[in-house]
Amino acid sequence: MLRAGARHPDAGASTSRGPDYHSLYTTLNEYLQLETKFQPRLCLPAESDNGEVTIGARDGAAHVLRCLKVWFDLPTDVLISAINLFDRFLTKMKVRPCHVPCITVSCMNIAIDEYAELNKQPRNVSIEELVSVSQSACTAGDVARMSRVISDKLSLAGRGSVTALHWARLLRALVVGAAEQLALPLSLPEPQLLQLLEIAACDAACVSARTSELALVLVCHQLEIQLVEWSRVAAEGGPPVPEEAYCIYEFAAHLQAHCNMTDASLTATRARVRRAVARYEAHGAAPQRQRLVWRLSERTLKVLRPTDRLTSLLPTIEEQHFAVDATPTRNRSGSESSESEETSDWPRSPVLPVYCDN
Known part of the structure; x- marks a missing residue:
């Protein structure tokens, strides 16, 4: 039995205050x-040797969608809609793991279009930007084609999910x-x-x-x-x-x-x-214990000054005593290079500085 003030969802709103309960x-x-129409029913294995999408791959795709949402400062509506599209597509279709990145970006692309159309505002993220930031190894054309496939399979023509x-x-x-x-x-x-x-x-x-x-x-x-x-x-x-x-x-x-x-x-x-x-x-x-690793390309390594010949131990310089009158004279006959043969093969291009926020 309801206490004073608590209302059943079937009750009317004739005496309600605030929101329109009806x-x-x-x-x-x-x-x-x-x-039931928009309810995903995932039946994904934890591990698979038959080329099926696993639960870990699905959760990884969901985290990629959340990273895209944070990167482009998108509303939560876009993220939840994209994840719902992704799960419903996995529920209805058998997907190969190699197609998961393209499907992920395509679901985000569809969700952005739906949100922009619903709110009557222009789209602020292009397909090229989604492909570039997500690093999905697919092209904008692949995302456009996959978006049409997802829209057809899920019958998205009409109201939103x-x-x-x-x-x-x-x-x-x-x-x-x-x-x-x-x-x-x-x-x-x-x-x-x-x-x-x-x-x-x-x-x-x-x-x-x-x-x-x-x-x-x-x-x-x-x-x-x-x-x-x-x-x-x-x-x-x-x-x-x-x-x-x-x-x-x-x-x-x-x-x-x-x-x-x-x-x-x-x-x-x-x-x-x-x-x-x-x-x-x-x-x-948990504290972040990941070490910072610099990955340099071969082209960058050719520009940087090699350090394999540098040593922390310096040879001892022996003192030599010469008499004032016995000091050998040096004739300046032309210009001489101060570089030895050992260091003559170093690159002449300037060393590029590397900056780190930390």
């Missing part, structure tokens, strides 16, 4: 109908609206939610779950962080944890029932997300 519930039901990002924003709006009805100072910042979504989207185990379950788990993860913060403040002598905070969890449980999510599947998705976040945090906390 439109939010209509969108929720629409997303539920389209969830409903990804986990759309679900996360919708469920966050519903939870925040319920907190406003309870007069609960709930803070669910969207940037942190998007960062959690990016971490989960780069893990193949997380994207295999239902997009609605993944979004609800991420929102509940933020709720747990907020509850822990309230408990810490209360333990330090601050105000106690608001009783209305537990009503939000009850509202999330009714969202779970409305979306037909079982407790077992939701628990499994929560465990996958926590493992992905734990690995990400452990990797970020």
